[in-house]
Amino acid sequence: MSTGIGYGDGDGVGPGEVLLGDATPDEQLALTADWGSARRRRSVGPRLGPTGWLRWTWRQLTSMRTALALLLLLALAAIPGSVLPQRATDPLAVNAWIERNPGAAPVLDELGLFEVFSAPWFAAIYILLFLSLIGCVLPRVAAHWRSMRAPTPPAPRRLDRLADSRAWTTGDPDVLATAEAALRADRWRVTPGQGSLAAEKGFTRETGNLLFHIALLLILVGVALGALFGWKGTVIVRAGNGFANTLTQYDSFSPGRLTAPDRLPPFSFTMTDFTATFERDGSQRGAPRSFAATLAYRSEPESALEARVVSVNSPLRVDGAKVFLVGHGYAPHLRVTDSTGRVVLDDTVVFLPQDGNFASTGVVKSPDAEPQLGLQGLFTPTAALNEELGPHSTFPAPDDPAVFFSAWTGDLGLDDGTPSNVFTLDTDGLEQIGLSAVRPGETWELPGGAGTVEFVGFDRWASFTISRDPGKGLALAAAIAAIVGLSLSLFVRRRRIWVRVDREPGTDGTASLDQYRVQVAGLTRSDSADVCAEVDQLVAQLGGPTDGEDER
């Protein structure tokens, strides 16, 4: 069993293990040799020929040394993913970083350092690690299976050479049977021998270790299932508006590789209400305290309408998907007319928060207005104005809301069909016609009779992440199995006890008839070794000497 069982290149000594007593380490090792190869695997070079090479490569890959190197390499590889902004979590930050570092950015980008966790080199490391894992664990499962059925090696002749050994003389002829019964009652696996017995316990250590490693593999399978068949999208919904779960309604949508985005579960909802509260006092003034969106939803187009409050940490589960509340903001209701008096806009407009006090920016583009109108707005829930900061907000709740507008006319460039961002106004080629602050209910007459802007009121919007991950159940089950396996592996110790009973030699040199010499010894390899206590207990059960009275 020296090759390919994972322990292969160890010298068979478990972590932190200590062997004592007069027996040489080799003698003691021999008694537990089947717990793992006792011999150091010689690293012979590959024999010529393709199979020789293959076998050699496989052995290298499945060695403990490689596993260790890959583990540390994976840790190292993950670091740039936490230092540099990542496209998957924050694409805007990536763009900003690239703009700030035009020299280094293209190289880093080429290396995939803005997408570390989906980069091929990152995948290569963990795939190699898991290949190594499979190559390591499968043979160990087989070896463990055999070891559980193989008898424990018989007691050596002289047990007193082991660290934890006791010896005494008794007149009880049944002492061996008593020992066997006591050990079996304590759930030891007993292998009887000639005038001796061998008992073993703690097979769950290796079982747990194997369970742990296999569970790691299953976690990976669960993650992969999610990446292949799951999907995730985000959408902003204004209070009073609705959402139906089809691809076109999402602001952004990322399907798994094998997801069919045209067959999303057909639920829908309307956000009937949204509330947010903020800390009013103390050093944490302005910190968010609660968000809640009330949704009226249907799990199928024909099913009944149900209501549910969705808040952070409390998602809506519907039709195999989950709806999470992830953000919110203000949507001022604006009514815009052009120079002819025609209403070109009468609706709530989503403004994006820019700071913790929810100063939020938004844009109105009216290419149909006469003349074409563009508005940049800054919504401040609690408005303030000073030299240093200009218009700003001093509190996130709408205590004193206002919108600061900047109005522009000219060709908005929306007719040529190039896509444009709804949250920014490209002012190149536009002419600024005025600035004004507007409070709810107020109307701003645009200079030169270009039209009017009325701040009718405001509402809230909320952003939702909607996702489905068919692999997460498996990943969770496997994670729990991993913890169980790991705990068994680290807290159970595999150990052996031997008992040997010989007739005591009489004074005349022949064996005496009614005196027996009893020897008991224990051995363990794992670090948390205290087979001592178990030897003590057995000795006590057999009527042997208590601690300190050893008569050897």
Place this chain on the structure above:
Amino acid sequence: MTLAAWSNVFVYASMAMYALAMVAFAASFASARVGPAAMPTSTRRGADAPAKVGVDADSDDLAVVAAPRDSAAGVDGAGQQEDPAGLAAAARTRAQARGASGSRPDLPRPESTEPLPPGRRAGNIGMSLTWVAFALLVVALLTRAAWAGRAPWGNMYEFSLASAAAITGVFLVVSLRRDVRWMGLLVVMASLITLGVAVLLLYNDSPQLVPALKSYWLVIHVLAAIVAGGAFTVGAAATVLYLAADRAERDSAGTGPKALSGWRGSIRSANSGAAAWVAARIPDAASLDAMAYRVNAFVFPLWTFAVIAGAIWAEDAWGRYWGWDPKETWAFITWLVYAGYLHARATAGWRGRKAAMIGLVGFACFLINFFGVNLFASGLHSYAGV
């Protein structure tokens, strides 16, 4: 006075106790004069291992650094009986077996009924003060919890208080089973520094939580992480001391780093001197290694649990159980490095010093995760109100 103010008072009182405990442990450590080895204690893997350096059989100071406290197994008891020569010898054999397997750092002293030497008394005082400091800190946390009406680890200030309590708590639990006074100085310093950072840099007077933290997972996930942090710290302290003891043992066996000339040589010999000084006051390298392993092996499943509980919570809060947020990434890195540590201990050529270094790297990753990520990285986890 509000409960929060009372909590602060308890925090300050606890810090004062920690400071006194630190003085006591420092005195104990400094006065533990121990000579060269006269008696081999635990030897590792048979007779070929170098004998333990630094415990003088004729010095009472042995007891300062190494007397086992639990007499449950009868070892101390045996040492105190009438015929020390015979019985103590038998007890010694047993104690060697046990001490070597990691359960007791060193040998009992037959003369342990004699008056306590000064170093030992200071160590005892240090232990008592540490208990008092810990109790005060727990009271501070409980008052804070009563005031805020929630688990007392809702922001960085409170995390840090709880972490200091966890470091000491893990140490005290270990101290119930074996004598670890030699580690007291490091542990008390770590707790005190954590408290100092909390009070000076992170103070937060809000009872409220940001919405993302309002979940029973706050109790489970964060508690697991905090306790794991305490154990990581104790494990790292044992590892550092192991490295010192190992260096001293290698130096005295002639297998240490070779002498060099020039300034590098001075650094090297200064290191040797420091290691020898420290090693004379702590158990032998093998016991320290075993102790560090035990603590880290206990903490690894707990950390695994903390990470998984965090993933479950993230799934509830953000719609994905894993998103490579900086906090998550560093939790993963920490986990991998500690897995590497456990692996290294079963890999030929990596046991001992190299494995210990990996363990210390893991601890550094943990610190980056606990403090660095909150202070410097922006991500979903940086909400906790620094």
